[in-house]
Amino acid sequence: MRKSTIVVLSLIVISILSVYFINQPGLTPEQSLPRKELLVYCGITMIQPMSEIATIVEKQENIKISIIKGGSGNLLRSIKFNRLGDLYLPGSESYISQAMKDDLIEESTHIGYNKAAIMVRQGNPKNIPPGVTTLLNPDLYIVIGNPDTGSIGKETKKILTAAGIFNQAMQNAKELTTDSKRLVEVLKKGEADLVINWYATSTWPENSEQIDALPINNEYASKKKLVLGLLKTSKYPELAKKFMDYASSDKGRSIFERYGLYTVDQNI
Structure with a gap:
């Protein structure tokens, strides 16, 4: 690929x-x-x-x-x-x-x-709590950026590694994808419950009414x-x-x- x-x-x-x-x-x-x-x-x-x-x-x-x-x-x-x-x-x-x-x-x-953030569909219909350990929930359809292709994937790896859950989260993720654009798409189309993406994408007019951003603790996600x-x-x-x-x-x-x-x- x-x-x-x-x-x-x-x-x-x-x-x-x-x-x-x-x-x-x-x-x-x-x-x-x-x-x-x-x-x-x-x-x-x-x-x-x-x-x-x-x-x-x-x-x-x-x-x-x-x-x-x-x-x-x-x-x-x-x-x-x-x-x-x-x-x-x-x-x-x-x-x-x-x-x-x-x-x-x-x-x-x-x-x-x-800066990276956890993102969910607007209104957080599954009541997903903030915090990176949410990525270990086996009942959620989680999509993660590929660390080898884009900056958000690389940043996601750093965040999950700092939290000590990278391998577990990777095993729990249902899909790896190339970049922030695809991470936005899977949320907007209802194909995912949760992603980690760059916060800025959630503010764009075409996304802001369909996506909510949940903050990640600065201990793991620095600017x-x-x-x-x-x-x-x-x-x-x-x-x-x-x-x-x-x-x-x-x-x-x-x-x-x-x-x-x-x-x-x-x-x-």
Whole structure:
């Protein structure tokens, strides 16, 4: 499954970058471009604020910005495989740290925080209590993020390991899934009773009337830095830095906050 995911992401990257190479007689690929273009890899939980910021920066700089969304781990593997792109925003700083070890990041900026929560259908029809030991209830249909494909799966593993119940919870889970988008879907469709997901997804307008979030004790679920990285493969690093500057500005952070992501100044 991992190889097929990378192949799909690679094909998406290739199709987006094909815009760079429009066949026009006598013109180089660079001359064929109507506008300079940035390619951004973005974890699913941040896609809405990043899309809004991209629209603003596009207008300010007269450029095009394409965003590829997916599980943070899958995106990192795609970056390694393709060696293309300008910016990378995963759902956890640990992926930026790994990208730095792999010599993929030129510089980075801190834009806010993410935090995990237990999520249930709105109104909590099964009266599920807060607390991670709820994941051991054999009568619940529980879906967990895969720790190898996305930031929420990786964070879930850390939470359950800290609570000393990771192996038991994994055995009790009915399904492993790739990313936060699928975790939202199974709740909204009534296919699961409980998931652990990034809190921000429960605040989005399309989800807020169907999903309730139950807090996880800070002892197990601490806030996670959101760090935007400039890739060493960037064709236009000066434009990528302008995107980074806006995303980390007060205006940029206010956009992230509107979509349920915490700003750097908030205590949670």
